[in-house]
Amino acid sequence: xxxxxxxxxxxxxxxxxxxxxxxxxxxxxxxxxxxxxxxxxxxxxxxxxxxxxxxxxxxxxxxxxxxxxxxxxxxxxxxxxxxxxxxxxxxxxxxxxxxxxxxxxxxxxxxxxxxxxxxxxxxxxxxxxxxxxxxxxxxxxxxxxxxxxxxxxxxxxxxxxxxxxxxxxxxxxxxxxxxxxxxxxxxxxxxxxxxxxxxxxxxxxxxxxxxxxxxxxxxxxxxxxxxxxxxxxxxxxxxxxxxxxxxxxxxxxxxxxxxxxxxxxxxxxxxxxxxxxxxxxxxxxxxxxxxxxxxxxxxxxxxxxxxxxxxxxxxxxxxxxxxxxxxxxxxxxx
Amino acid sequence: xxxxxxxxxxxxxxxxxxxxxxxxxxxxxxxxxxxxxxxxxxxxxxxxxxxxxxxxxxxxxxxxxxxxxxxxxxxxxxxxxxxxxxxxxxxxxxxxxxxxxxxxxxxxxxxxxxxxxxxxxxxxxxxxxxxxxxxxxxxxxxxxxxxxxxxxxxxxxxxxxxxxxxxxxxxxxxxxxxxxxxxxxxxxxxxxxxxxxxxxxxxxxxxxxxxxxxxxxxxxxxxxxxxxxxxxxxxxxxxxxxxxxxxxxxxxxxxxxxxxxxxxxxxxxxxxxxxxxxxxxxxxxxxxxxxxxxxxxxxxxxxxxxxxxxxxxxxxxxxxxxxxxxxxxxxxxx
DNA sequence: CTGAAAGCGCTTACAG
DNA sequence: CTGAAAGCGCTTACAG
Numbered sequence: 251x252x253x254x255x256x257x258x259x260x261x262x263x264x265x266x267x268x269x270x271x272x273x274x275x276x277x278x279x280x281x282x283x284x285x286x287x288x289x290x291x292x293x294x295x296x297x298x299x300x301x302x303x304x305x306x307x308x309x310x311x312x313x314x315x316x317x318x319x320x321x322x323x324x325x326x327x328x329x330x331x332x333x334x335x336x337x338x339x340x341x342x343x344x345x346x347x348x349x350x351x352x353x354x355x356x357x358x359x360x361x362x363x364x365x366x367x368x369x370x371x372x373x374x375x376x377x378x379x380x381x382x383x384x385x386x387x388x389x390x391x392x393x394x395x396x397x398x399x400x401x402x403x404x405x406x407x408x409x410x411x412x413x414x415x416x417x418x419x420x421x422x423x424x425x426x427x428x429x430x431x432x433x434x435x436x437x438x439x440x441x442x443x444x445x446x447x448x449x450x451x452x453x454x455x456x457x458x459x460x461x462x463x464x465x466x467x468x469x470x471x472x473x474x475x476x477x478x479x480x481x482x483x484x485x486x487x488x489x490x491x492x493x494x495x496x497x498x499x500x501x502x503x504x505x506x507x508x509x510x511x512x513x514x515x516x517x518x519x520x521x522x523x524x525x526x527x528x529x530x531x532x533x534x535x536x537x538x539x540x541x542x543x544x545x546x547x548x549x550x551x552x553x554x555x556x557x558x559x560x561x562x563x564x565x566x567x568x569x570x571x572x573x574x575x576x577x578x579x580x581x582x583x584x
Numbered sequence: 585x586x587x588x589x590x591x592x593x594x595x596x597x598x599x600x601x602x603x604x605x606x607x608x609x610x611x612x613x614x615x616x617x618x619x620x621x622x623x624x625x626x627x628x629x630x631x632x633x634x635x636x637x638x639x640x641x642x643x644x645x646x647x648x649x650x651x652x653x654x655x656x657x658x659x660x661x662x663x664x665x666x667x668x669x670x671x672x673x674x675x676x677x678x679x680x681x682x683x684x685x686x687x688x689x690x691x692x693x694x695x696x697x698x699x700x701x702x703x704x705x706x707x708x709x710x711x712x713x714x715x716x717x718x719x720x721x722x723x724x725x726x727x728x729x730x731x732x733x734x735x736x737x738x739x740x741x742x743x744x745x746x747x748x749x750x751x752x753x754x755x756x757x758x759x760x761x762x763x764x765x766x767x768x769x770x771x772x773x774x775x776x777x778x779x780x781x782x783x784x785x786x787x788x789x790x791x792x793x794x795x796x797x798x799x800x801x802x803x804x805x806x807x808x809x810x811x812x813x814x815x816x817x818x819x820x821x822x823x824x825x826x827x828x829x830x831x832x833x834x835x836x837x838x839x840x841x842x843x844x845x846x847x848x849x850x851x852x853x854x855x856x857x858x859x860x861x862x863x864x865x866x867x868x869x870x871x872x873x874x875x876x877x878x879x880x881x882x883x884x885x886x887x888x889x890x891x892x893x894x895x896x897x898x899x900x901x902x903x904x905x906x907x908x909x910x911x912x913x914x915x916x917x918x
Numbered sequence: 919c920t921g922a923a924a925g926c927g928c929t930t931a932c933a934g
Numbered sequence: 935c936t937g938a939a940a941g942c943g944c945t946t947a948c949a950g
Contacts, residue, residue, distance in 0.1 A: 253701075253725050255943055266921045271945060281919060296721050301699045302645070303943035306636050306926050313679070313700070321668060322881070327661035334655060334682055338689075343696055345647070346680045348668055355672075362677055365635045366647070367587075387630050391587050504868065534838065536870040547656070589927055600937045605929060615935060637927035640942050 254295040263287055274299065305367065314342045314557065315363035317373040319351040319400070319473075323501070324529045325546050326374065329398065332550020333372060340558055342369065351472075353378040360384045368393065370557045374400040377439045377473065394560035394567075398553040399544075403443050408560070409571045410553040414444050417542040417576030418451025418496065421524045424540070425494045426459045428584055430522055434467035434492035436481040436502050442473075445498060448526065452496055467492055471502070478505020486513060494522035494584070500529040503539055507583075523583040537582030545574055588629040597621055608633065639701065648676050648891065649697035651707040653685040653734070653807075657835070658863045659880050660708065663732065666884020667706060674892055676703070685806075687712040694718045702727065704891045708734040711773045711807065728894035728901075732887040733878075737777050742894070743905045744887040748778050751876040751910030752785025752830065755858045758874070759828045760793045762918055764856055768801035768826035770815040770836050776807075779832060782860065786830055801826055805836070812839020820847060828856035828918070834863040837873055841917075857917040871916030879908055 256274070260267045265284070273280045273288035291297075305311050314337050318326040330346060337344050345368060347359035356376045361384070363371060370393060371385070382402045385395050389407070398410040425433050435452045438445035449468070456463060469484055471477035478497060482505065485492055497503035503525030510517055517523055517537055525532055528543035552572050560567050590608070594601045599618065607614045607622035608631075625631075639645050648671050652660040664680060671678050679702060681693035690710045695718070697705060704727060705719070716736045719729050723741070732744040759767050769786045772779035783802070790797060803818055805811035812831060816839065819826055831837035837859030844851055851857055851871055859866055862877035886906050894901050 253943095256945095257943075267944080268922080268946080269920055271943095272920090275945090279919060284919080296725075298695065298699045298725075300640075300701060300943050302636055302640050302701050303926090304945080306634075306640055306928090306942090307944045307946090309926070311636070320665065322658070322662040322665040324656070324658065324661075327658075327664075328656040330661075330680070331654065331656040331682065334680065338681070343679050343681065343700060345677050346664070346668065347672070347677065348665065361632065365632045366677060367634060367636050391630075391632075531865040531868050534865050534869050587927095590929095591927075601928080602930080602938080603936055605927095606936090609929090613935060618935080634927050637942090638929080640926090640944085641928045641930090643942070 253300065254292075254297040255300070258295070259288060259291050259297065263291060311367050311369040312342050313366065313368045314344050314554070315366070315368035315371045316344050316346045317349055317356060317359050317363070317371070318346070319349050319374060319376055321346065321348045324531070325399075325499075325527050325544070328546035329374070329550035329553075332547040333554045334550075336551050336554035336558070349376040351376045351378065353381075357384045360388065364388050364391070364393065369561055370394045370396065372396050372398065372553050372557060374398050375402060375442075376400075377442055380441055394557060396553050396557045396560070398549050399444060401443050406569050408556045408567075408569045410549050410556060410574065411444070411571065412544050412549070412574045412576045414447035414576070415451040415454070417526065417544075417578070418448040419455045420576075420578045421526070421540070421542050422452050422455035422496050423459070424578060424580065425496065425522055425524065425584060426455065426461065428522070430494035431461060432463060432467070432490065432492040433461070433494045433496060434463065434469065434485050436478060436485075436495060436497045436506060437468060437470045438473050438498040438502075440470065448498055463492075464490070473499055473501060475501045475505035475508070478502035478507075479509045480505075482506040482509035486515070492521065494524070496524045498526060500525040500527040500532050500539075500541055503541065504531065504535070507535055507539065517583050528579055533581070540581045540584040541579050543577040543579050549574060587634065588626075588631040589634070592629070593622060593625050593631065597625060645701050645703040646676050647700065647702045648678050648888070649700070649702035649705045650678050650680045651683055651690060651693045651697070651705070652680070653683050653708060653710055655680065655682045658865070659733075659833075659861050659878070662880035663708070663884035663887075666881040667888045668884075670885050670888035670892070683710040685710045685712065687715075691718045694722065698722050698725070698727065703895055704728045704730065706730050706732065706887050706891060708732050709736060709776075711776055714775055728891060730887050730891045730894070732883050733778060735777055740903050742890045742901075742903045744883050744890065744908065745778070745905065746878050746883070746908045746910045748781035748910070749785040749788070751860065751878075751912070752782040753789045754910075754912045755860070755874070755876050756786050756789035756830050757793070758912060758914065759830065759856055759858065759918060760789065760795065762856070764828035765795060766797060766801070766824065766826045767795070767828045767830060768797065768803065768819050770812060770819075770829060770831045770840060771802060771804045772807050772832040772836075774804065782832055797826075798824070807833055807836060809835045809839035809842070812836035812841075813843045814839075816840040816843035820849065826855065828858070830858045832860060834859040834861040834866050834873075834875055837875065838865065838869070841869055841873065851917050862913055867915065874915045874918040875913050877911040877913050883908060
């Protein structure tokens with residue numbers, strides 16, 4: 251009913267705790283006989299080293315903190331899977347928090363993770379976050395922070411992102427090449443870097459092809475399915491409907507898709523639709539949606555790998571930004 | 585570059601660490617003036633209590649361990665979301681591991697979480713797990729374990745499950761009532777309790793309605809999309825094809841759906857299809873799939889709530905099993 | 919090859 | 935109202 255400790259083993263074997271500790275960690279000084287005795291008793295008593303005590307003593311933690319807007323969101327849960335894989339291989343455990351896309355909870359989560367003395371922090375910020383002081387506090391305390399997907403432009407930390415601008419540009423260029431002229435954009439919060447970049451990609455593609463569209467074709471909303479529905483509804487109510495819609499991400503595209511389906515608007519006949527992320531369900535709907543692939547699992551892996559580098563570095567490793575390639579997946583909605 | 589400690593504050597304020605500790609925790613003994621001074625300095629120096637040290641001292645942890653087969657799987661990520669919500673409200677952080685559906689990794693994860701001295705463990709077992717000794721070790725050490733969805737029948741722990749038998753029965757009865765007679769089942773591993781129960785529900789419904797089907801209509805596989813594809817392929821190759829298929833879960837149903845779509849088999853015209861879980865994407869495909877709703881988010885919440893009860897109990901709380909209701913969601917695939 | 923001692927950052931009886 | 939002391943379970947110089 252209680253955990254066996256090093257002291258328990260030491261007492262039973264008439265050894266000092268120091269010796270037991272060393273035997274357990276296979277220290278070269280300790281004799282084979284002693285090691286064997288210790289190991290045998292440890293196994294027999296189900297000894298589990300107390301990582302809490304170990305962490306306190308060594309001031310090193312084997313936990314990595316992760317903050318995402320929402321765990322149940324295919325993109326983020328896939329990223330977390332990737333993070334967990336790398337963490338597991340390196341002997342770390344992940345502590346996962348969700349901000350529910352609010353700044354307040356993100357701050358609370360950050361503090362909680364700091365109090366838990368995580369070795370490092372992996373985060374994708376909430377869509378409300380404009381002040382990054384809560385991360386700076388951790389960094390000042392020597393806890394490395396790595397941002398992924400939703401990053402802070404002016405925070406000097408390592409980041410893993412995709413070429414959002416290029417991905418958006420390619421998607422919109424594809425729409426233009428396939429004959430679309432009135433291309434609307436269901437955008438996200440302008441506070442989000444990814445949101446701005448994708449919007450810029452849309453604008454640049456239009457401009458480069460000599461197209462101009464009415465202001466109302468830029469509809470700002472959130473990043474969820476509901477926002478896609480609402481945004482699409484607004485677009486459909488316009489005097490001159492767009493003939494194509496580029497969406498900030500796949501949940502929004504799915505929302506737009508559902509709205510179109512309900513209204514009986516033909517895809518791609520009347521309106522072409524493009525998403526962003528390549529969530530599995532975009533390949534499930536009919537017509538299958540054209541989207542921009544974002545390697546979610548790999549984003550998680552790379553972010554974790556980057557964080558691991560910061561751990562090993564003797565002194566502070568210079569922040570670096572990894573930009574993963576997107577890829578336009580052309581399917582049936584365009 | 586270092587965390588402020590209670591000792592730092594004590595030194596600067598010419599107080600003893602004990603007093604600072606008490607002031608921080610708002611102990612009634614401490615004078616208002618002292619409290620204010622301590623709190624002010626704590627805020628100014630970004631003091632974050634070291635939960636590691638606190639845990640070691642109090643032998644209480646504020647972490648909850650979670651093990652699921654796979655984080656990126658809508659059902660599990662939704663459950664985790666529910667767990668996180670309850671944990672957050674109660675001041676706990678969750679440590680999430682994935683077993684990748686292997687017994688070996690589940691054991692390693694369990695040990696790692698035990699070493700981290702989590703306050704309790706929430707787990708959905710791997711499909712290989714038949715030996716539950718690794719959980720017993722934790723329980724013997726006073727760490728409560730709560731199982732959800734994929735549970736161990738004969739382990740005396742609290743559990744959160746759904747009425748799998750009833751859900752399966754209702755689904756198959758619905759198929760029969762709507763005129764189907766050759767109803768196959770894409771089953772999961774017989775090692776899994778949920779898998780057995782759903783299979784039994786299928787059998788019971790057939791029997792109660794005086795139907796018998798050829799042995800080949802029971803196809804055993806895994807729980808993933810790929811398994812659904814493969815299983816469906818086998819069913820289609822049969823001399824007498826089934827006119828309906830009840831799937832162990834939605835990923836398998838989606839796999840079966842994709843196989844049918846590729847082969848040009850009409851749903852529900854030639855083959856009716858029913859899934860289990862009510863994953864969001866079942867409502868996205870065309871035709872939309874009939875499925876059995878499993879309240880994933882609520883399963884997570886209930887499991888976490890149950891675990892919380894075990895924490896508060898003075899002595900060991902008796903294990904209890906919460907059975908949540910499923911609901912047949914009839915859509916267009918039947 | 920082994921042990922005594924100190925300490926990681928905290929809490930909490932026990933004194934005063 | 936405040937402090938000295940002990941201790942949670944470990945590790946690691948320092949001795950021997």
